[in-house]
Amino acid sequence: MRNLNEMTDEELALAYVEGNNKAFDLLLAHNEVKLFSYIMFVVHDEEVANDIFQETFVKAIVKLQNGAYSPNGKFGAWLMRIAHNVIIDGYRDQKHQRIVDQKNNNDLSGLKGDGVIDSYVERELVREQIMGDVKKLMMFLPANQREVVYMRYYQDMSFKEIAETTNVSINTSLGRMRYAILNLRRMAKEHHISLQLD
Numbered sequence: 001m002r003n004l005n006e007m008t009d010e011e012l013a014l015a016y017v018e019g020n021n022k023a024f025d026l027l028l029a030h031n032e033v034k035l036f037s038y039i040m041f042v043v044h045d046e047e048v049a050n051d052i053f054q055e056t057f058v059k060a061i062v063k064l065q066n067g068a069y070s071p072n073g074k075f076g077a078w079l080m081r082i083a084h085n086v087i088i089d090g091y092r093d094q095k096h097q098r099i100v101d102q103k104n105n106n107d108l109s110g111l112k113g114d115g116v117i118d119s120y121v122e123r124e125l126v127r128e129q130i131m132g133d134v135k136k137l138m139m140f141l142p143a144n145q146r147e148v149v150y151m152r153y154y155q156d157m158s159f160k161e162i163a164e165t166t167n168v169s170i171n172t173s174l175g176r177m178r179y180a181i182l183n184l185r186r187m188a189k190e191h192h193i194s195l196q197l198d
Contacts, residue, residue, distance in 0.1 A: 009075035
């Protein structure tokens with residue numbers, strides 16, 4: 001048998017199904033940071049995020065043990081889909097969406113201004129600042145729009161992967177992204193934030 005450390009997540013999932021509990025420990029270690037970051041980004045509450053994270057892994061264990069996982073090279077996306085469903089179930093239970101209060105000092109200037117900046121170090125500092133500012137502005141978006149923007153720009157997922165993860169059509173994912181961009185532009189205009197370098 002191959003060393004567990006050399007196995008892909010899909011192989012580890014199958015090894016766990018066959019009774020190797022250490023395989024599951026490795027699966028958890030490989031995926032916990034990315035999954036918890038995603039959950040935290042959507043719910044904005046560490047206690048709630050911890051609960052969702054735990055429920056996600058409990059559901060994943062049950063699904064694995066019931067043979068409801070087919071190895072297709074996307075174990076991480078499968079976990080995120082479970083987490084997404086747990087989050088949606090939580091929203092349904094609450095019958096409202098969480099929207100974070102507006103914060104000040106949002107600045108999206110220079111989003112496409114790399115050509116204006118000569119120094120690589122300066123460009124990186126500006127890019128980091130912009131990404132931080134975009135994250136702050138995104139907090140005002142409805143959860144489903146914020147989620148699509150996060151998956152697309154912070155996790156480099158395709159719209160097809162986003163649609164599969166969130167159990168919606170590609171057109172719905174694209175629509176959510178469109179509305180997110182429109183909302184970001186509107187908020188930037190309302191707060192006199194420039195979206196481009198002068």
